[in-house]
Amino acid sequence: MTDLSPVTTGLDWIRARGIGVLAERMGIEFTEFSAAHSVATMPVEGNTQPVGLLHGGAYVVLGETMGSMAANYHAGPGRLAVGLDINATHTSSARTGFVTATCTAIHLGRTTTVHEIIVTGEDGRRCSTVRITNLIKEVPARSAS
Secondary structure, three states: OOOOOOOOOOOHHHHHHHOOHHHHHHHEEEEOOOEEEEEEEOOOOOOEOOOOOOOOHHHHHHHHHHHHHHHHHHHOOEEEEEEEEEEEEOOOOOOEEEEEEEEEEEEEEEEEEEEEEEEOOOOOOEEEEEEEEEEEEEEOOOOOO
């Protein structure tokens, strides 16, 4: 696990930890970050299904990235958040530009977190609502081999 102790802000923590290869390939970028509230963007281009709409799975990857990162930040040193449940309801579709996602904590507990992620298109219309529940546990000790 990377030592993140010199980190001073949520965005510094994100930069030090990284968001993962999939999220990077999809072009996800955080503009605000804390355990309780985050904002990120993702381009539509490169993340579409064959008919040119943003792929439903892309909304879920964006939501999972945001909720899981927030849960891990909340967990703190020596602890790890892992996904228990995720669901998404798609109500509109983006075809061009960027989508913006706002992640809000519903519950920040000692062993679980719940976040809601609302994704909107450039026109301000809600495209998807994602909800993720994470379990917080101790980082497993590495066994000597």
